[in-house]
Amino acid sequence: MTSRPGLDIAFERVSKAYGGRPVLEDVSFTARAGQVTGFVGRNGAGKTTALRILLGLAAPDSGHATVGGRPIAELAPGTVGASLEPGAHPARTGEGHLLVQAAALGVPQARVRPLLGEVGLASAGRKKVKGYSFGMRQRLALAAALLPEPGVLVLDEPTNGLDPDGIRWLRDQLRSAAAHGATVLVSSHLLGELEQVVDEVVVLDRTVLWSGDRAATLDVDGGLEQLYQDVIAGSRRIS
Amino acid sequence: MTTLSLAPDRSRPASRAGAPPGALRLAVAAEVARTRTTRTVLWLGLAGALLAAVMTAMVAATIGQPGGQEVASETGRLTVLSFGFSAGLMATLVGVLSVASERRYRTMGSSLVATPSRRNWLLAKALVVVPIGLVFTTVGQAVALAIGAPVLSSHGAHVDLWSGPALQMTIGTLTLGAFSAVWGVALGALIRNQMVAVAAVTLYSIMVEAAVIQYVPAVGKWLPGGAQSAIVHDPATEHLSAGAGYLVFAAWCTVGLLLAIRQVAREDVTVSAT
Missing domain, CATH: 3.40.50.300 (P-loop containing nucleotide triphosphate hydrolases)
Known part of the structure; x- marks a missing residue:
């Protein structure tokens, strides 16, 4: 990882x-x-x-x-990969959130989908974050931290x-x-x-x-x- | 093992060279991705076009009515075609929201971990909103011309759109969106609450600044809105020359951005403590 x-x-x-x-x-x-x-x-x-x-x-x-x-x-x-709180724009999808992070870090977009699967959000990746439970947001935040393989x-x-x-x-x-x-x-x-x-x-x-x-x-x-x-x-x- | 240490000199920060190479490019790429992954820009762009359409239609509907818009003079005809600039307000709000929404939805922390240079973070926003603002006012002006020009023709009033004051107004309106969006980024950074920022910018632009420009033009022409009036060659107000308007608004944008960078650089980004 x-x-x-x-x-x-x-x-x-x-x-x-x-x-x-x-x-x-x-x-x-x-x-x-x-x-x-x-x-x-x-x-x-x-x-x-x-x-x-x-x-x-x-x-x-x-x-x-x-x-x-x-x-x-x-x-x-x-x-450095970090997760301090599960914050994400509610109108953005989980996948969109990670795509923003990937762009900021210079990480290939191709890493986003597999990572969503890895954190258990494969089926929720295209749903807006406003529909996520707290646990799902936490998983998304952890995915963002792991995204660059820090x-x-x-x-x-x-x-x-x-x-x-x-x-x-x-x-x-x-x-x-x-x-x-x-x-x-x-x-x-x-x-x-x-x-x-x-x-x-x-x-x-x-x-x-x-x-x-x-x-x-x-x-x-x-x-x-x-x-x-x-x-x-x-x-x-x-x- | 984990040890306690009392600040050995060898582990002090090795350099103060600043952000690594390519950091601004990545910050811009992230900002583009932010813009593409929500529909905020789309809705504000549509709102700008709608605003231009409604205002143009409302004024056009009064032509020929008692007390309505006169079109005998060039100033009157240009007024009918001038409401593309109202999309500039939406361009300003795009800039405001690009910063303020990061505070509201508490994404600023994760954004700044990925883009630690706060100057780059803010500059990236300013760079990305420039073409968005340009598109907003281009569409707004196109809508205003598409509605206004046929109405003028139907009243026997002709305006040459491709030369003179009409062309100057159109070019000014297009560029206005780019400037306005950058101005919005500065305001969004300086006003820390999103709701307050949006309300303050809207009320100030529509009411306060408009009143000053109208009733105290000697002061109003130097305000951002006054400079905007000069840029679009607003036929309804007393304003500076277009060139001076560009310079004054550019100065406002520059000062605003510098203050915004200074404030954001000093800001402690809060997260929910555990």
């Missing part, structure tokens, strides 16, 4: 405030190529803001977030709205991508699901509270979920 080399994602002392209210404070971590990095934290912890900064959709007040040492704006189109995947709550088959398909996609050398950074509240797919975990609550590899979660009774609770409760600190 990936035809491009993976590149490390690096957050370096990233801070961001809105209206004087800090949302991110001195966030630093690296998500490495060939690994799936889980990005967890409670609602309002700053995960989406951090991902927006990485993708160039918001500017940090200080610090920087890079892919392969460069801001995303300087990378070749399609280096070396770096950034996904925000990609399992939202997916049925069990979809979640399993996504899990296989993420593992396959990492196995082929891609960098995968994925945020999720479904810790049990995340635990099955991640190599690394970063726990965020305005700042990085904890980061470490999956093996560390295996040492904890209750796995990632218990580790997360311990970190949030303050009984575990940055590893």
Whole structure:
């Protein structure tokens, strides 16, 4: 699923405030190529803001977030595939949405139809997005992220709205991508699901509270979920 | 493994060279695809043609009526043929919607991930709406001439469409669509809410600006609408020369686009936080 080399994602002392209210404070971590990095934290912890900064959709007040040492704006189109929310023009068909993305990324149009089939939207590709369920929109957003066969995947709550088959398909996609050398950074509240797919975990609550590899979660009774609770409760600190 | 690092210098951004080569071409291709995958342009184009037809027909219907449109003078005859310019409003709205709909339907985030250079993203929109605007006003003027010219002939009033003020008006109307669409892109970027943008542009163009041009022409002729009147050689208003009109409207478009690029470049694109 990936035809491009993976590149490390690096957050370096990233801070961001809105209206004087800090949302991110001195966030630093690296998500490495060939690994799936889980990005967890409670609602309002700053995960989406951090991902927006990485993708160039918001500017940090200080610090920087890079892919392969460069801001995303300087990378070749399609280096990064991302899904932050299932947004698409309601009057456009699913196929049309992907054709727009394909044109923007220089991806051949011929890739669109097979990809729609891959995400389970083959029969809905020519229907307008306004008729899609939330789960179908999520699948469409994931298709857009996978369209350029990126070396770096950034996904925000990609399992939202997916049925069990979809979640399993996504899990296989993420593992396959990492196995082929891609960098995968994925945020999720479904810790049990995340635990099955991640190599690394970063726990965020305005700042990085904890980061470490999956093996560390295996040492904890209750796995990632218990580790997360311990970190949030303050009984575990940055590893 | 995932590690915490404290900003090693070697991993700072390697260059500030900007967007990669070919980025604007891809942005334009994406914008063309956006235009082709919805019917917004088609409906607005039809609305522009309909508007030109209705306005021409309404004025034409008053010819010969008490208090109606006089056609004894050249100015009167040209007025009957001048409503192709009303399609320019739809060209402006095409530009507005090309930006504002991305905010409304929250596609701006995915668009800017694919096209990270916000300047290219906006310039691509401006480039793509130029031919669309041109087609809008061309069709609008063709409709106005197709309705107006036979009506004038039936009243014994003749206008030479291929020379003089009538030709100048037609050429001006055609080019007006291109300028208006670019102006719309700037307004769509500067006014962040789609509904507000569409309503504000429509009301301003039809009422506010028209009133200023009518009642305070010394000011009105320098406004975008005043410049548009000069470009189309509007027989009903006091305006600048056509050349000055082009320059003034081009200046408005340039300043608008520069402000729009500045605003979009500084904008934090919101998505639904999880």
